Amino acid sequence: MARPGATSRDLMKTILTAIAIALLLPLTNIAPEFWKSFLCYPSAQFSGLFLNAPIMATGEGYMILVPPFPIHVTLSCSAAGFFVLSTILAAVVFTDRQKGLRIGSLLAAGAYGYGVTLAANCARIILAWYAERCARLVLAEPFWGSVHLCVGLGVFVTFLVLAYGILTWRPRHEQLAQTI
C-alpha cells in the first residue's frame, strides 16, 4: 500500500493493519460458540424481526422460520470476518483521530464494528434471501449460490464504505470548525 509521498507513519499503519487482519481473521475460526452467541444470534433475531418470522435454535445456529424457505444462520453466516475488518477500519480512523492507540479508541472501534456488522449482516441475510427467491424463479440451480454471494458481497462492501463515510464525515467538519 505504499505510495509516493506517503509518510513512514502511514506506511507503518498500513503494514500494521495488514498484520492485524492476518492475525485476527483466523481467530474467527476458534470459539465457535462465542461467535454464534455474539453475532449469529443477534443477526438472526434482527433479521427475524424484519422478516416477521420466529427464530428457532438448532444444533448449528438459528433458523429464521420464514416462508418460502427458512434461513439457517450458522457459523458460516456469522460475519465474524466482516466484524474484524470493520473494527480494524474503525480502529484505524479512531486511532488516527486520537493521534495514537488508546484502549478507549479500541473499545469504541469494537462497538462501532459490532453495530456495523449486525446491521450489515441483517441487511445481507434479508437481501440475499430475497435475491435467492428471485434467482430460483429465473435461474438454474448452479447460479443461486452465486447470486447469494454477489448480493452478500455488494451489501458488505456498501456497508464498509458507508461505515467509513460516517466515521470520517464528522471529524472532518469538526476539525474544520475547530480550526476556524
Place this chain on the structure above:
Amino acid sequence: MNNSHKPFELLPEAVRKPVYILWLFALPQLLLLALNVRAYLLVQGEMDSTQRVHATIIGLIELALLCYGIGLWVFLRRRGRIFSWLPAIPTLLLHIGYLWMLTTWGMSIIPRAASTWMLPETELLFNQFALIMPAVFYAGVCLIAFRLPFGRGVDAGVSLVALVGIPAGWYLLFAVVQTFSPWQLPELIMVFGFVGSTVIMLLAFVRVLLNLYSWLHDIRRVRFVLPLIAGVAAPIGGLLLNRAIPFPFDFQDPKVYIFTILNGLVLLLPFPAGRAPRLLMWTVRVVLLPFTLYFFIVFLPFLPLSIVAMIAAGAGFLILAPTLLFVVHTRQLHEEYKLLAPQVGRWTLLGAFVIGISVLPASYSALAIAHRHALMQAVDLTYSPDFSEARPTINRKFARAALMRLRRMKDGIYLPFLSEYYNQLVFEGMVLSDQKMDTVYELLFGAEPDWEDARRSGIGAEFMPRSGSRRRSAGWRDGGGAQRPSRNVTLSDLSLTEQHEGNMIRATLTLTMQNEASAQAEFRTPIELPDGVLVSGYWLDVEGTRVPGRIFEKKTAAWVYHMIRDTERRDPGLLVYDTYRRLTLSVFPFAAGQQRVTQIEFLYPDCITPVFDIGDRRVSGVRPAPDPRGLVRVDTGADQDWLIIPRNAAQALPTTRRTPYLHFIVDASATGSSGWAQMADRILGVLDANPDIQHCRISAANYAHAELTTRRIDRSGVKGALRSRAATQMRFEGAFCPERAIKATLLGDREQHRASGPRRPGVPVFVALHGENTRPLIVDGLYAFAHLTPDAPHYYIQAAEGQMTQVPFDGGAGRVVGRIPAPAPVFEFRTPGRNAVCRAEDVAMVAVLPADLAALEIFDPASGEFRPVDARTIIAPDAPYAKGASAWQQLYATAHHPATLNRERPAIVEQSRASGIMVPLTSYIVVENSAQWAMLKRKENQSLGAHAQLDFDDFVESPVPPSWLLAPVVFLLMRRRLKKKPALNQRRRALAGI
C-alpha cells in the same frame, strides 16, 4: 338513566369465586412447573453452578406460587370469601415479579451447549408468559373492579385519563429524550416505570371496559354499541392492522375474517324472548367462545407490550382488541346465563355449555383427522400401494382439498397453537416434500398441480397478497437448500484387500482421495456392486483417526450429512444405496490439496469374484479356483433363501428359454379417453411387428388397474377385451401409471405359480400404450421386481405416434427399439410345490428361492423334466452374511408389499444395524462428535415414528462472502484516508492562516 351516583357492580361476584384461582393460578402454574422441570432435566447436565442456583430459585418460586394459589383457594373457600381486590394485589405483584425475574435473568439460565437445539429459548420464554399471564390478568381484573365513591361517569373518566394519559405521557417523554439526546433516564426507573405504567394502563383499560359495559347495558337502545365495537370494529381493525404489521403472528387467513364477522354478528343479535330461542342463542354464543378465547390467549402474553405497540403504531391500541372481545363476550354470556338459569335450569345450561364450547375444537380436530386420513390415503396409494387391491377406494375430492390446504399451510398461513396442533395431528411433526406432493396430485388427477390455484382460492392474492410466516418443505434433496461445495476431489489411489473368514470373504476397499482444487470441496462417487456382495462396514479418516461408521436410517443420515456439510463444515462421511446395486459415497470436507482416506468393507461368499466400479475406476477381487462345492445356499431363516451360483457351477447347469407373451397396459388416465378408440389397432400393430409372440393379455391402468382379459388371448380377442373396460367400471381418471399394473401382474403370477408348482408357462413382456396427451407416471421404479422376470427385465412404452421405448426395470435410461427381443436364457428351479427362475449369466449370481432348498431341482430341457441339484454348502442363519441377506429379503418383501413399509421399516433398520449389513433403507455415516451422533439418534426416532414418506424440513443457509474478498476494500478505504489526510491538513493550515 339517573343513576350516575349509584354504586354499581363492575365485576359479578360469580367471577370472583375462589374456584377460579385453581383454574387460572394453580393449573397453569402446575403445567408451567412441569414444563420447566422437563426443560431442566434436559439441560441440567450442561449447567454450571450459577445456572443451577438460578434454576433452583426459579423452581422454588414456582412452587411457592403454586402453594400460594392453592393456599389462597383453601383460605377463601373455608372463610366463604370471594377473590377481592385485597388478595389480588399480592397475587399480581408475585406473578409480575416472577415474570420480571425471568426476563431479567434472561435465558442465561440455559446452558449454551444445550440450548441450541434441545431447548429453544423463545419457546421457553413464551411458555412462562403464556402460563403466568392468565393469573396476572385475572388478578388485575379483580383488583381494578373495586368500588369507588364516585358515580359511573367520574369513574370512567378517571380510568380513561389513565388509559390515554399513560401512553401519551410515555410518547411525550420519548420525544423529549430524543430531542435532548444527551439526557437519558436511568434504566431502572425506565423499566420500573414502564412495567408499572403498563399494569396501570391495562387495568384502566379493563375498568373502562367494565364501566362501559355496565353503562351501555342499562340503556337498551345503545346496548348494541359495545358488541359492535368489541365484536366487529375492533377485531376487523386489528386484523387490518395485522395485515400491515403482522404482530405477534400473521392472521391473514380468510377464515379468520369470516369467523370474526360471524362472531361479531352473533354477539350483536339481541337476546330473544322465550326459553328455547334464548337457550339456542346462548348456545350459539358459547359455540363461538373458543374463537374469542383463542385470540385472547394468543395475545395475552403480549399484553405487556401494549404500550410499546401504541407508541410504535398509532393504531397499536388494537392489540387490546382480543381483550376487549373477551371481556364483552364473557360478560354477555354471564348476563344471559343469569337470565336463563332460572328458566331452563343450571344443569341444562351446563350441558349446553359443554356441547357448545366443544363444537369448534372438535370440528377443527375432526377436519385435521379427516385431512390426515385423506392425505395419507393418497400418499399410501402413491408410495405404499397394496397391489392386491386393483381398485383402491379414495375420496379424490377430499384428497384434493387436503392437498390444497396443505399447500396453503406450506405457503405461509401460520396460526399459533392451531398450526402446530394441525401439523402434529396430520404430519406427526414432519413434512411432505413438494416433489411428493406434486406426484400425489399428478397420480390422482392426471395433471401437474396448479398450486397457484390453491394460493388464489385460499389466500386470495388480490385480497391479502402477503403470505404468512412459515413454510415447511423438504426440497433440500432436490437441491433446494444451501449452495453445494465444489466436487473437484479425485480418487488418487484405490486398493482392495481380501480376508478369508471360513467360506466368506471380508474385503476392504481403501479409497485415497485428493482435493486438486484450491477451495474446500466434497468427494462424491458412485460405486457399482456385483450381485451377492453386501456392505458390512465403513470408516473415515477424521484428523488422523480412523472413525468407524454407524448404521442409521437412510433419510435421517442423509439429512444430518446435509446439515453438517452445509452448516458446520466438519467431517461427515456418508455411504448410501442409490439403487439396489449402486452406492453413493460422499465425504466432506477437503481443504485445498488435502488428502483423506476412507474404507468400505464388503462381505461375500468366497465363491464370488467381485468386480467393483468406483466412478470410472475398476477394481476386482482375486479370482478363486474352480469351486468343487458347487451351489451355496444362504439360509436367511425367512421364507425365502438365497442360492449363490458360482460362475463355474452356472456353466454346468442346464438353461432354458421361456415363451414370451405380451401384456399390454392401456391408458385409462384422465387424458386417455381420446386415444382409446385407436388402442385395438395399436395392439394389433405391436403383435404384427413381433410375429414370434402369439398371445397377449390386456390391462387398463390409471392410478388403479383392471385386467381386461381373464387368460391369454390371441389377436382375435383384442377388440372384445378392450370393449370390456366398461364392465370393469374402470373410469378415465388420474394419471397413467403402468408401473403398478406391472407389479400387480408379476406378484399375481408368482403367487399363482407358487401354489400350482408346475413349470412357469411363459414370461410376460409388458407394453404400456399411452394416449397423445398422456405422460406415463413412474413413481418408485421396478428394480425390486426384476428378479421376478429375470429373462425379460424390461418394459416397453409405446407413444401415440408408435415409437417404442425399452425401459429397464433397474431404472436405467430407456432406448428406442423396433421390435421386442427374445427373452434371455434362465435356470428354472423347483422346490416342492414352488418354482423360481434365475437369469443364466456368465458371472456368479444370486437366486432368490423358496426356503425349502433340500429338494432343489432344475429343469433340464434336454430331458424335458426336472432333475435334482446339489446345494449342500450352507451359510447358517446366524452368520452375518445370512442376517444381512435376511434384511435384504425383508426389504424385498416391503417393496413387493409397500403397504407394509411403515410397519416393517423400524425392524429392517434394526436388523441392518444388528447385522452391520447396510440395506437401501439404511446408510453408513461417520460424524465428528457426540452431539452429532445424538442428533442422528434423535432424528432417527422421529423419522421412524412417522410415515415413511414424510421428510424433514428444508432451509436455506446464508453464508457470508469470504473475508479475503472484503479485505481489499478495507485497504482501499485506508488508502483513501491516507491520501486525503495531507490535503485536509493543508486546508486546515490554510484556514488557520486566514
